[in-house]
Each structure stands twice: as structure tokens, then as C-alpha cells.
Amino acid sequence: MASTPPLKILTGTALTEQQKKDLLHRLARVEGQLRGVQKLVAKAAEPEDCEAIAQQMSAARKALDRSFVTLMTSAIVTQAEGEGGEENRQQSLQRLVRLLDKFA
Known part of the structure; x- marks a missing residue:
């Protein structure tokens, strides 16, 4: 079975590099669980x-x-600590609250 190459982690303001690595690790474990379920x-x-x-x-x-x-x-943590002024931070947090309301 060929393994997939690791994903390139982009730098941005959505999540830190470590947060992305942690999340990708969790998702890889879920992927493994799903392959096990298929078997x-x-x-x-x-x-x-x-x-x-x-x-x-x-x-x-x-x-x-x-x-x-x-x-x-x-x-939420990344947006709360983000730069760009209080107004941008509030808009970001409101967007995240809407996401929680929509998907949680």
C-alpha cells in the first residue's frame, strides 16, 4: 500500500502551525479508525x-x-490573541460563534 505524502502546512492566521499539526494528527487517527471499520x-x-x-x-x-x-x-484562542484591533477580533469571534451554532 502506497503512503500519501505529508500535507504542506501553510502559514496563516486561522491556526498556528502547532495547532494544525495536532489537528492533522487527530484526523489521521480517525482515518485509521475508519479504515479499520471498513475491514x-x-x-x-x-x-x-x-x-x-x-x-x-x-x-x-x-x-x-x-x-x-x-x-x-x-x-477561538488564535482569534482572541490575534492582531488587527479590537473590532477585527470581535468580528472573528462572532464568526466563530456562528460556526459553533451552525455545526455543533
Whole structure:
């Protein structure tokens, strides 16, 4: 199996480089969990196998939810500490609040 090359991490104001690395690491773990779930589904032969699949799906869903919380927390911290004046900071924080309201 060929491995994918690492993603290039861009510099910007959305997240710090470390926040991006941490989030990408979490998402890579979720990706691995989902590949494991796919294998379990492919090999399911008995009704009891569905419980193991459901358990792994639940774990992957929770890991993805945790990644979302990490993303939003990191974005809030980064925006609150950001430069650009109080008005820009308030606009950024209001945008993040709308995102939380929309997706959480």
C-alpha cells in the first residue's frame, strides 16, 4: 500500500502551525479508525460482528467530534490573541460563534 505524502502546512492566521499539526494528527487517527471499520464490515460474517462494528463506528464518531472541538477551541484562542484591533477580533469571534451554532 502506497503512503500519501505529508500535507504542506501553510502559514496563516486561522491556526498556528502547532495547532494544525495536532489537528492533522487527530484526523489521521480517525482515518485509521475508519479504515479499520471498513475491514470489519468486509469481514462481518455473524450477527455478533455488528456489535464490534458499531463500537468502532462510535469510537470514530467520538474522535471526529473531539477533532471538531479541538478545531473550534484552537480557532477561538488564535482569534482572541490575534492582531488587527479590537473590532477585527470581535468580528472573528462572532464568526466563530456562528460556526459553533451552525455545526455543533
